[in-house]
Amino acid sequence: MINIVLLTFLALTALAIVRLRHLFAVVMLTGVYSLLSAGLFVLLDAVDVAFTEAAVGAGISTVLMLGTLALTSRREKVPGRTPLLPLIVVMITGAALLYGTLDMPRFGDPDAPIHRHVAPRYIQKSGTEVGVPNIVTSVLASYRGFDTLGEVTVIFTAGIGILLLLGGTGGRRRKDEETEEEG
Amino acid sequence: MFTAAAAAILITMFLALIRLFAGPTLYDRVLAVNSFGTKTVLLIGVMGFLSERPEFLDIALLYALINFITTIAILKFFRYRALGDAPDRKHRTDAWKRLSIS
Numbered sequence A: 001m002i003n004i005v006l007l008t009f010l011a012l013t014a015l016a017i018v019r020l021r022h023l024f025a026v027v028m029l030t031g032v033y034s035l036l037s038a039g040l041f042v043l044l045d046a047v048d049v050a051f052t053e054a055a056v057g058a059g060i061s062t063v064l065m066l067g068t069l070a071l072t073s074r075r076e077k078v079p080g081r082t083p084l085l086p087l088i089v090v091m092i093t094g095a096a097l098l099y100g101t102l103d104m105p106r107f108g109d110p111d112a113p114i115h116r117h118v119a120p121r122y123i124q125k126s127g128t129e130v131g132v133p134n135i136v137t138s139v140l141a142s143y144r145g146f147d148t149l150g151e152v153t154v155i156f157t158a159g160i161g162i163l164l165l166l167g168g169t170g171g172r173r174r175k176d177e178e179t180e181e182e183g
Numbered sequence B: 001m002f003t004a005a006a007a008a009i010l011i012t013m014f015l016a017l018i019r020l021f022a023g024p025t026l027y028d029r030v031l032a033v034n035s036f037g038t039k040t041v042l043l044i045g046v047m048g049f050l051s052e053r054p055e056f057l058d059i060a061l062l063y064a065l066i067n068f069i070t071t072i073a074i075l076k077f078f079r080y081r082a083l084g085d086a087p088d089r090k091h092r093t094d095a096w097k098r099l100s101i102s
Helices: A002-019 A023-043 A047-071 A084-101 A119-129 A135-143 A145-182 B002-022 B026-050 B054-080 B089-101
Strands: none
Touching: A002 A023, A002 B002, A023 A047, A023 B002, A023 B026, A023 B054, A047 B054, A119 A135, A135 A145, B002 B026, B026 B054
8 A cells, every 4th residue: 555655656756857847856856756766665675775775866866966956057958849759669668568577476476486596595505605694695795796896896986987077077167267367 | 553654654745745846946845855855764664663573763764864964965055056165255155146046
């Protein structure tokens, strides 16, 4: 029941994001969208995903969008033509994805393929093979160690890029002011 | 009892959403986002008690922290029109002029 209400709020927020032209309000609404989807993730028992969604979606990206807004315009330009082709492409993709969910096992089904492949081995042997009491930690740090290393590298690279972008503009603006004062 | 609380929180969330969609000034929207975040924290807490797993309160605490940081960032944006570097006095007065127009 609460799922349905939250999903309705999510759809309303998405529609409002598309309709509004005032970009500051759109940034606020994307923050609310992230909070709502994080709440949905909590209801679906995906607590770690909800953590990430709340920290990245509602926290960091709102701040980043505000930083971008400070450098650009505050109103969205109204597009001249109606985007019919993108709408059709999105509809077809959505229909294909919905068709794909028909074959999915029921939510929380213990006989689903994802629970029968390597999960039993993790549960039974990770204590002796890795020696860490927490199974999730041993999966992330040992069984999928290279995967985690790659993820950390990606996040590190993204962080460096953002720092360069934001720090670069600040320096340039300061230089502009100096030249203004000289001239 | 928790069900009634959850229903009440959902209704207040809806009211905050209305203010967020309609809100004439920016300050209405900032306040709406802030209270919406608080409602999310409360909803997660109530949900934890509804599903008889109050450990979820930790997540609610994290959400409260994130909500606070976001509000600080938005207000800093209002004050200085920038987030990275603190601009000089000229920029600040410009920001105030622009805000009073919008």
